[in-house]
Amino acid sequence: xxxxxxxxxxxRAWSLxxxxxxxxxxxxxxxLTVVRPPEMRVAPRxxxxxxxxxxxxxxxxxxxxxIGPRAALLRAISICVVGIVLADTFVATVRxxxxxxxxxxxxxxxxxxxxAGAIVWGSNVFAFALFYWLIDAGGAAARADHMPxxxxxxxxxxxxxxxxxxxxxxxxxxxxxxxxxxxTAFSPTDVMPLVPWAKVSMGIQSLISVAVxxxxxxxxxxxxx
Numbered sequence: 001x002x003x004x005x006x007x008x009x010x011x012r013a014w015s016l017x018x019x020x021x022x023x024x025x026x027x028x029x030x031x032l033t034v035v036r037p038p039e040m041r042v043a044p045r046x047x048x049x050x051x052x053x054x055x056x057x058x059x060x061x062x063x064x065x066x067i068g069p070r071a072a073l074l075r076a077i078s079i080c081v082v083g084i085v086l087a088d089t090f091v092a093t094v095r096x097x098x099x100x101x102x103x104x105x106x107x108x109x110x111x112x113x114x115x116a117g118a119i120v121w122g123s124n125v126f127a128f129a130l131f132y133w134l135i136d137a138g139g140a141a142a143r144a145d146h147m148p149x150x151x152x153x154x155x156x157x158x159x160x161x162x163x164x165x166x167x168x169x170x171x172x173x174x175x176x177x178x179x180x181x182x183x184t185a186f187s188p189t190d191v192m193p194l195v196p197w198a199k200v201s202m203g204i205q206s207l208i209s210v211a212v213x214x215x216x217x218x219x220x221x222x223x224x225x
Contacts (some may be wrong), residue, residue, distance in 0.1 A: 015021075017140060017144075018171075019059050021172045022130070025054065025126050027056070029123060029126045033048045035051060037112075038100070039104050040092040040096050040116065045090065048084070051081055052085065055130075058077060058078055062141040065140045067141045067144070070106060071139075076139070079134050082127065085127045089123045092120050093124065096116060099116075114216065116216075124205065126179070128162070133172050135152070136152050137151070137152055152195045153191055153192070154191065154192040154194055155170050155190070174191075178191045180204045183208075188202065
């Protein structure tokens, strides 16, 4: 029985992942929402940041890796907030594409155009990182308690345990890196999506990134020309 104790206790050493990266990501999304051009907003400037404050308050009030009776409720609220953020960034992407096609204030100069594209692109990266972090393997609390035998997202450390410490768990920075690579490589790099929700999410994120980067760069070159 004593030989099994390390296998049980090791994962708990990873349970209290730092909240700081997640809090900084939420603040980054809020800042990008505030500075987004009016043509790409769905609601007044203050509406979405006010909704995102709910997620920030949850993160500050309770550690996401703590298990308890309120953990499931708080995770559900967090998913709803991130879902709204994702929907908002998707609409902002559509509006950016419309502005690129039909013209607008954001296309008056290459600087304004590149700034608008960077804001929308960055919002998508942070929003998808938060989404992956909340959904994968049941969320931070579930991952801290135990990792499922079947994975949603397969990280290299999970596919080859010899390259990672015992009880390794993905943390927010791993999901941020996943979101960044999906938005730059337009395909999986080191993290493999194994279930439908992960494949659909990464596919949508890649399509959004292709549309934003491709159209913004092409239009910026046209404006400069």
